[in-house]
Amino acid sequence: MTQPTPERIESLLTRYDFNGAVCHIDAFGNGHINDTFRIVVAMPDGTTSLWILQRINTVVFQDVAALMNNISSVTAFMQKKIAARGGDPLRETLTLLPSTDGHIFITDECGDSWRVYRFIENATSFQSADSNIFYESARAFGNFLQLLSDYPAQTLTEIIPHFHDTPARFRAFIRAVKEDKLGRAASVRREIEFLLDRENEAAALTALLDEGKLPLRVTHNDTKLNNVLIDDRTGRGLCVIDLDTVMPGSALYDYGDSIRFGASTAAEDEPDLSRVEMSMDLFEAYTDGYLETAGSAMPPLEKELMPMGAKMMTLECGMRFLTDYLEGDHYFKIHREGQNLDRARTQLKLVADMESKWSDMQHIVARFS
Known part of the structure; x- marks a missing residue:
């Protein structure tokens, strides 16, 4: 173009x-x-x-x-x-x-x-944020869900088919490991085993959605901080923008991806994993804001599974980065050798950190529910 x-x-x-x-x-x-x-x-x-x-x-x-x-x-x-x-x-x-x-x-x-x-x-989008801005972005995305809670999501076109079909992503990952086109699998055996150990969780959300136990929602699917406008005068979350990936899905995809990206203490491609963890302060701020505006539209099971949404979106993203690394970095753009591997490792480190903080995450969700 x-x-x-x-x-x-x-x-x-x-x-x-x-x-x-x-x-x-x-x-x-x-x-x-x-x-x-x-x-x-x-x-x-x-x-x-x-x-x-x-x-x-x-x-x-x-x-x-x-x-x-x-x-x-x-x-x-x-x-x-x-x-x-x-x-x-x-x-x-x-x-x-x-x-x-x-x-x-x-x-x-x-x-x-x-x-x-x-x-x-008179509104601003932010590339990075403190807990107050993160909280306001959560209120905006929660309000987005609330406004569209009775929209017939099944009538929307799936613009990117199977975008958050985690089991399908897992099958693609297994295929990449078996084919090992570039001979990279041996050097990332620890990361591969980490994902294989969690294979049984891959369908945790999709199965419930298919069974009708989770509601089908209008989802944004790109819930980065900079896709919210903050009102310059009031400082409140005002408007969700960039609606190109709006399609049917689960609210837990949107909430989970916000946590994955926004509550991390380091850049997505940080090579030093000692700097990578999930900030509980940011997790709490986002959960508070999201449930403040969306909570009345969410049934108990959907709220209860919010920590699983964060974990699954992070696991899926790490799996996609590692799959791309094994296949030769053809999907995600890289600017240096090994960047996709670094991206995969940060996501898997975040998953492990979430697992170590699981009871605290559940307690926070329950408190704001």
């Missing part, structure tokens, strides 16, 4: 009605998937309005129509819920701007797909 020229972007924008004149366009954000631009529009009354233009990465997301239908349906549903409770739908969820011919995305002469969102002003 070649970088679009300013002239090409200006031509695209003529297909939208901003109720004013476009006066400035600049690249925006630090996302790695889509190309994002901020559009400044001069309004007739002398004020300005801000918009986001995104080129959707059709290499990653090949069914753009299904992806955009998911986003449009979910955001429209949330907007009604937010308005009904007296909130501000224009700030508390994303708002798509249809093109002048009524389409929620457009395709240009080069075959690229584009969409426009209203820019949410």
Whole structure:
């Protein structure tokens, strides 16, 4: 996908009605998937309005129509819920701007797909956080679950099929070990044995979901801290963004991945494992915030299994990193030799640390439930 020229972007924008004149366009954000631009529009009354233009990465997301239908349906549903409770739908969820011919995305002469969102002003996304910001991000993701608790999740398209099918991920891992294409298995025997020892847990969540013992949810599937906007004035979690991976799943996937990524004391590829553990302070802050907003929509078993959600998402991620290392680093981008192995090791260290703190994790969940 070649970088679009300013002239090409200006031509695209003529297909939208901003109720004013476009006066400035600049690249925006630090996302790695889509190309994002901020559009400044001069309004007739002398004020300005801000918009986001995104080129959707059709290499990653090949069914753009299904992806955009998911986003449009979910955001429209949330907007009604937010308005009904007296909130501000224009700030508390994303708002798509249809093109002048009524389409929620457009395709240009080069075959690229584009969409426009209203820019949410006076709000900030964070790359790292203290326990207060982490707590607010949890409130935002919990609110996301609460708003969509009665949405018919089965009607959404599974944009990335089997994304959190942990048993399928385990089978792929076993296959990579057996094939050992690069002769790396002998050097990571300890990591392989760690995962094999936990094979019986791989279906802990998927089996309950299949049996209907856990509710099928609208899940975000990319619950990183920077996918929440924090209100600049109030400091409260305001809006969940980046809805490309919204699809059916379990709330425990979203909660668990937040803990996996956000409660770790070290970077995901930290070579020094002595620096890696799960912060109980951050675990407690996130659990508190998540249950504060989502708790009333969660049945007892779903709450009880929150520690298992954290463990399974961490185990699955470590397994995926190790599988990629064994297969030659073809899925996750690396910037140095052994980076995927370091990533795998940090995740497995976090799993072991969670296991050592299991009773404390359960106690915290029970306290805030």
